Amino acid sequence: MQVHRPAKDKPKGSAGKTAAARAAAEQKTGSLFSSYAARVKIQPRSVRGRYDNLRIAALVITQLVFFGLPWLMWNGRQAVLFDLDARKFHLFGAVLWPQDFVYLAGLLVFCALTLFFVTAVAGRVWCGYSCPQTVYTEIFLWIEAKLEGDGPRRRKLDDAPWSWHKLRVRGTKHVLWVLFALFTGFTLIGYFAPIRDLPMQIIHLELGPWQWFWFLFYAFALWGNAGFLREQVCTHMCPYARFQGAMFDKDTMIVTYDKERGDPRGSRSKKADPAALGLGSCIDCGLCVEVCPTGIDIRDGLQYQCISCAACIDVCNGVMDKMGYARGLIRYATENALTNHLDSKATAKRILRPRVLIYGLILLVLAGALVGSLVSRNTLRVDIIRDRGALSGIAENGDIENTYTLNLMNTSERPLVLDLGVTGMPELRIDGQTRIEVPATSNRMVPLAIHLPPTTTERPGSHNIEITVTPVPQEGEEDTGAKPRREGTVYMVPR
Ligand code: SF4
Ligand code: SF4
Structure with a gap:
């Protein structure tokens, strides 16, 4: 990877100064001396084209998902809701509990591997098309351009002294930015609390302290990042920008300038023959x-x-179109394709290299495992907590009694009726109620006493037993969706 060249090394007559070049120029003329290059605000000119359309499509899709998802209902409940108070995560009818953290870990590993895979194939396309920083900067820029005009006009306004016009335009821009940022903050907390209740809670100032904090902090961070920091987040704050180079190689698709075809650069009239002038295709328009x-x-x-x-x-x-030259002076290409003049077939072949195939294979296996285990997940969880204070005791009727607490968790969206049983020793029986109901998406702690008659011939000491928990289908129900559970524990017979 090449480090950005200082402005003084640039070819003479280069139009369209980079931010670094403008910073150096301003530093030379400015009264303030600093050892560091001053940052110059970048006001990019807007552009239309195939990739711009792709970026707009990615923006619309990602924002439709982000803003729309919390309003989607599923089985009469918000389809996606991280209910932190109840420690439950509702995801389209599935209810994930803290015990399901493994799925979150799996999802994070999947996302990281996807990023490696995509970066190895196509470089930083994630950054260019769907990173929230890029997407929100685009939205903020769009608002800015509507009010202040395109890049050059905005630069002019930046340099202009304060006037009523500048105050009005800048004020309107910030009002719109802040409103959008607040709406984004509102949507974020809508993933953690029922979003339909939030508008009234905000109006009546009834949000909890953490909800206020995240609502306002997210809005403030968005306003600052997309409105002011912009490219500085990508170049100075984002760790991905620094380590993505390790995932690149000569067969990674990157945005490249075809130096062989473009140089020597220089302006010319449309009718001029560049070869006769000793020029390449770059007209140095900047x-x-x-x-x-x-x-x-x-x-x-x-x-x-x-x-x-x-x-x-x-x-x-x-x-290139205007000049009547072939397109693609700047294009997506691999370093190998550019230096070795590979055609698209040979390039594609090299892109599918072992590293990419291995990433792809791991991704497929991981995705299959995640989906498979989510689909086949048992919605009934059972934990047996043995009463360690009293290993065994004598019940009122003279039976040998061991006591336990069962933690029965129903992670489905419908109530479960469960039958309890015990196996492992011939005369074991449960003393008390053996049919238990656990409401939907909740857990129930059930005390359990297991008895053995005093006439038992079992040897003293510990014995392995199994407690069975069997879901009972209710009327009109063929399958409860939960599978029976058999949990092992120990039964103590006193000496
Ligand atoms: S692809 Fe890279 S060089 Fe080209 S406009 Fe985007 S950030 Fe700048
Ligand atoms: S011709 Fe293309 S590569 Fe050359 S300065 Fe203009 S936009 Fe850039």
Whole structure:
């Protein structure tokens, strides 16, 4: 990976200054001296094209999912709800408990592996198309562009002195940004509390302290990150930007500038023959720099700041169309394809390299295991807690008694009726109620006394026994959805 070149190393006459170049220029003329390059606000120019359409599609899909999911109902309940108070996670009819943490761990491993896989194949497409930072920055930029105009006009407004017009435009922009950020914060807490109750709770100031905190903190963080920090989050704060280089190799798809075809760069008229002028296809218009949300010049080679958004591809393709040149001076390509002039078939073959195939295989196995274990998950959980204070005792009727507590958990959306039984020694019996009802999505602690007659011929000491818990189908019900459980424990016969 190449480090971004300082402005002084750039080819002479290079139009469209990068953020670094503008920072250096401002530092030279500015009164403030600093050893560090000053940050120059990046005001990217908007662009239209195939990849822009893809980015808009990704934005719409991700935001429809984020904003729509908490409003979706399932079996009369919010389809996705992390009920932290009750320590339950409702997911489309399934109820996950803290004991199901393994699924969350599995999901996180799956997401991490997916990121490795996607990065090995197509570089930072996650950053360019669906990372929340990119998506929200795009939304904020869209609002900004509607009010203040495109990149160059916004730069002009930045430099203009404060006036009534500037105050009005900036004020409106911040009101809209804050409203959007608050709505996003509201949606976030709607994943942790019934979202339909939240509007009235907010109006009557009835949210809990943590709900207020996350609602306002998330909105504030979004306003700051998407409104002000923008590309700095990607270049300085995001750890992925730093370690993604380790997942790249020469067969990873990246956004590249075809130096062989583009250089030497230089302006010319549309009718001029570049070969006769000794020029390549790049007309040095600088538009690829102007549209870049991280303010870099892709013609300097791959840089860690590049988020693979392909805005430079779209704009350069437009320039090539206008000049009557072939598209693809900037394009998605692998380093190998570019240097060895590989065609798309040979490139695809090299992309499917062992590393990618292994990631893909692990992903498939993991996804199958996760889905399989979720689908075949037993909705009945049983924990036996032995009364350790009294290993055994003598009941009123003279029986040898061992006491336990059963923790019966029903993780399904319907009530369960359960029959208790005990096996392991011929004369064992349960003293008391053996039919128990556990309401939907709840657990019940049931005291259990197991008896053996005093005439027993069993030897003193501990014996392995099994407690059986069998779901009983109710009227009109063929299957409870829960499977019977057999749990082992120990029974003590006194000396
Ligand atoms: S947009 Fe294309 S033609 Fe214009 S400077 Fe960039 S690479 Fe050269
Ligand atoms: S160099 Fe191109 S692909 Fe990379 S961030 Fe800038 S505009 Fe996006």
